Amino acid sequence: MKPSLPILLSINGGYVDTAGFLALQGLFTAHVTGNFVTAGAALVFGTSGVVGKLLALPVFCIVVAFVHLAGRVLAARGTPPLRALLLVKLVLLVAGAVMAVRLGPFPNGDTWPALLTGMTLVSAMAVQNGAQRAHLSSAAPTTLMTGNTTQVVIDLVDLLHGLPGPQSAAARARLTGMLGNIVAFAAGCAAAAFFFAFTRMWCFAVPPLIALAQVGVHANLPAAVVPR
Numbered sequence: 001m002k003p004s005l006p007i008l009l010s011i012n013g014g015y016v017d018t019a020g021f022l023a024l025q026g027l028f029t030a031h032v033t034g035n036f037v038t039a040g041a042a043l044v045f046g047t048s049g050v051v052g053k054l055l056a057l058p059v060f061c062i063v064v065a066f067v068h069l070a071g072r073v074l075a076a077r078g079t080p081p082l083r084a085l086l087l088v089k090l091v092l093l094v095a096g097a098v099m100a101v102r103l104g105p106f107p108n109g110d111t112w113p114a115l116l117t118g119m120t121l122v123s124a125m126a127v128q129n130g131a132q133r134a135h136l137s138s139a140a141p142t143t144l145m146t147g148n149t150t151q152v153v154i155d156l157v158d159l160l161h162g163l164p165g166p167q168s169a170a171a172r173a174r175l176t177g178m179l180g181n182i183v184a185f186a187a188g189c190a191a192a193a194f195f196f197a198f199t200r201m202w203c204f205a206v207p208p209l210i211a212l213a214q215v216g217v218h219a220n221l222p223a224a225v226v227p228r
Helices: 004-023 031-044 050-076 081-103 112-135 146-161 165-220
Strands: none
Touching: 004 081, 004 112, 004 165, 031 050, 050 081, 050 112, 081 112, 081 165, 146 165
C-alpha cells in the first residue's frame, strides 16, 4: 500500500474539519464528539449552531452503519468496497461545496441551509472514517489525531528506552506512519484556514479535488496491494 493514500485522507480530514468549524459556526465535521463541547459553549454564550452540533453525532453514526453494510454488500458482489466508498465521499464533498457556495455564508448555524451543508460534510467524513476502519485498517486514523499523538509519544519513549529488534522495527514503522498522518492533518488544517480567510465559501472547492486524487491513487495501486 502506498503511503500517499492515508496521507491524502489525513489532509482532507484536517481541511474539512477546519473549514466546517470556520464556516458553520464551530461545527466539527470529522471530530464529531467535539461538538458536545462547542454545543455547551453555544448554549452558555447564546450563539447559534446548537442544532447542527447535536445532530452531527447521530448523523455520523447512521452513515458509518450504512458504510459498513454497503461495504459488505459490495465485497460479496466482488466490487472493491474502498474505491466505491471513496467515490461516495467525493460526491458528498462536491455536494457540500456546491451548497456552501450557493447557500452560504452561514451567520446562523441553525438555519436549514447551514444544517444541510453541515450534515452533508459530516456524512462525507463519516464515509471516510467508516471506509478506513473497515477497508484500510492498517493505516493510522486520518480524521482524529489524539490517538495518533498518544501512540507517537509512547513509541518514542519505548524506542529511547530500548526495544528488542522486531518490536523496535514495528514501533519505527508505526511511528513513521502516524507522524506522516499528523503532519498531513495539520497541513490540511492550515490550508483550510488560509483559503477560508481569502476565499470564504469557495474554500470548500478544495476537498473534492483532494478526494478525486484519492480515487486516482487507489485506482493506480497494484492489484496485489489494493485494500479491500
